[in-house]
Amino acid sequence: MPANFVYAGLIPLILPAHASFTFLKRNPVDTCLSCYSKSFAGEQRFAYQLDELGQFYRGYEALMESLRHVLPPECFLEVDYENVVDDLEGEAKRLIAFVDMPWDEACLNFHKTRRVVRTASINQVRQPIYSTSKGRWRRHATHLGPLLAALGIAVESGSTTE
Numbered sequence: 001m002p003a004n005f006v007y008a009g010l011i012p013l014i015l016p017a018h019a020s021f022t023f024l025k026r027n028p029v030d031t032c033l034s035c036y037s038k039s040f041a042g043e044q045r046f047a048y049q050l051d052e053l054g055q056f057y058r059g060y061e062a063l064m065e066s067l068r069h070v071l072p073p074e075c076f077l078e079v080d081y082e083n084v085v086d087d088l089e090g091e092a093k094r095l096i097a098f099v100d101m102p103w104d105e106a107c108l109n110f111h112k113t114r115r116v117v118r119t120a121s122i123n124q125v126r127q128p129i130y131s132t133s134k135g136r137w138r139r140h141a142t143h144l145g146p147l148l149a150a151l152g153i154a155v156e157s158g159s160t161t162e
Contacts, residue, residue, distance in 0.1 A: 003044060005060050008067055020099050021071060023064060026081035028151050029137040029144065032057055036147075054150020081134075088129050 012019065032054060035047040046056040068076065077098045084091045092107045106112075110125070117125045124130075137144060148154075 003046075005063060008063065009070070012071065019075060021067075021076050022095060022098070023067070023076065023078045024081055024084075025078055027135070027137070028057055028061070029147065029153065030081075030133060030135065032147055032151070033137045033140060033144070034133070050144060050147035051150045054147045057151060085129055085131050085134050 008021075011021070032050075035044075036050065036053060038047070040047060046052045068078075077095065079091060079095060089108055093103060096103050096107060111127050113125075119125065141148070
């Protein structure tokens with residue numbers, strides 16, 4: 001769920017000192033557009049109003065920035081969504097090495113699993129990595145004014161500056 005990040009600062013308090021954390025970053029507008037286009041269960045009201053969604057995302061960024069400074073670097077790995085899309089194998093191997101697990105080729109075939117999936121992204125989980133969501137927001141930029149403003153992204157004559 002989008003709001004689960006609020007617990008990120010508490011998790012280290014209940015796990016062993018050697019616990020590892022990964023932080024998956026994605027383009028902020030793509031992230032927000034993805035949230036905006038989903039129908040979440042529970043209390044995710046911020047996801048349905050563009051300006052509130054942008055403000056909520058800014059709070060998320062601030063919390064994650066503070067965790068970068070609080071968590072020891074050896075237990076905190078940042079992963080770029082866009083890098084995963086461009087190089088799944090390289091990023092998967094980096095993540096597996098970080099958590100000190102043996103490499104398994106099944107990591108590249110995650111979409112073939114038959115396990116139960118309970119997420120709003122169930123359709124994506126059941127297919128290989130694809131690139132159509134990377135930069136998706138640009139096709140909708142003219143309708144995202146309140147979100148872009150809340151994120152501090154300027155829109156100039158049909159293009160954007162980040």
